[in-house]
Amino acid sequence: MKEYIEALLFAAPEPLTQSQINGIFPSENIDLNKIILELNSEYLKTGKMIYIKSIANGYQILTKPDCHLYIQRLYNKSRKIQLTQAALEALSIIAYKQPISKNDVEYIRGVNCDSVIKTLLEKDLVTLKGREESPGRALLYGTTQAFLECFGLNKITDLPKLKELTELISEGNTPTTLFDATE
Template sequence: MTLKELQAAIEGILFVRGDEGVTLEELCDLLELSTDVVYAALEELRLSYTDEARGLRIEEVAHAFRLSTKPELAPYFKKLALSTLQSGLSQAALETLAIIAYRQPITRIEVDEVRGVKSEKAIQTLTSRLLIKEVGRAQGTGRPILYGTTPQFLDHFGLKSLKELPPLPEDIDESSIGEEADLFFQQMEQGSLFHEE
């Protein structure tokens, strides 16, 4: 594998892993290469992101590397997030949002377990629309990101606090999470909590 191919593989892995990032050890295991080789390629790739006029950077957070947007470009990304906030959410995003709203703080893997499918795209959508955010890190292996709702979530649904979330029936089980999400949003609509825009 050439250096360029290795860097392309690293870049792809960082993209696929998303906000959780990937540790150097995980990269080495995935690529079946030594720490020295992978770290050198990663550092050169990270340097190329800082040297070039690019909207992304590679950052290290809690011993994990991830792709993120450059802070100096944040005003553009905020405009995008605010404009897309008005558009509808997919069923997957609605389910994910309901789970996070009621069970926060919660990791992506815990959301995946409740839904029975991967939720990374839905979490990315909800994060980009400022409805959820990182609220910390869980204890344990890899210290996964914990997600919770934002003030924009409360504002969007006309809530003053999370205590105003409509109660869910006690007999709802995890295998019917789609129904749980539908019930959540039906109750929100009946309570006139959606902003009409």
């Protein structure tokens, strides 16, 4: 069964969940977590340049960071999404306060966010989550599955807490490139 799971992980375009496995093998009682641990152990023992990571409530086969340069050469372009400071600010506000209206994002940032939110929507990092119940029924924004995948998060609650961020910044850990994703 492990070999079939490995093949499915290899073929899946997005993280594969336990419920998807249950749907593919309805008569089997498969412990996906156990199989993932076994596969990762085998990859480590044999020196494979791949591993399986828990992302967005599922599992995905990834290449080790050591391979990045060679994979980049294969595709002959950088796969990093570059965001402006304004877009990063708006994205963090949306991620931590979702669902949130554009007006609330603008209030927090103190400037108009029309083009920034449009960019985040185009890059599939945020999506519409509904409307406010108050008069005017403003659109509400939240993060997407692609956001979780880009940041390597399993769920939105995996985001660092404010105290952790403050400690990272005070230590000078402010990476310029935040995440990998397709453009």
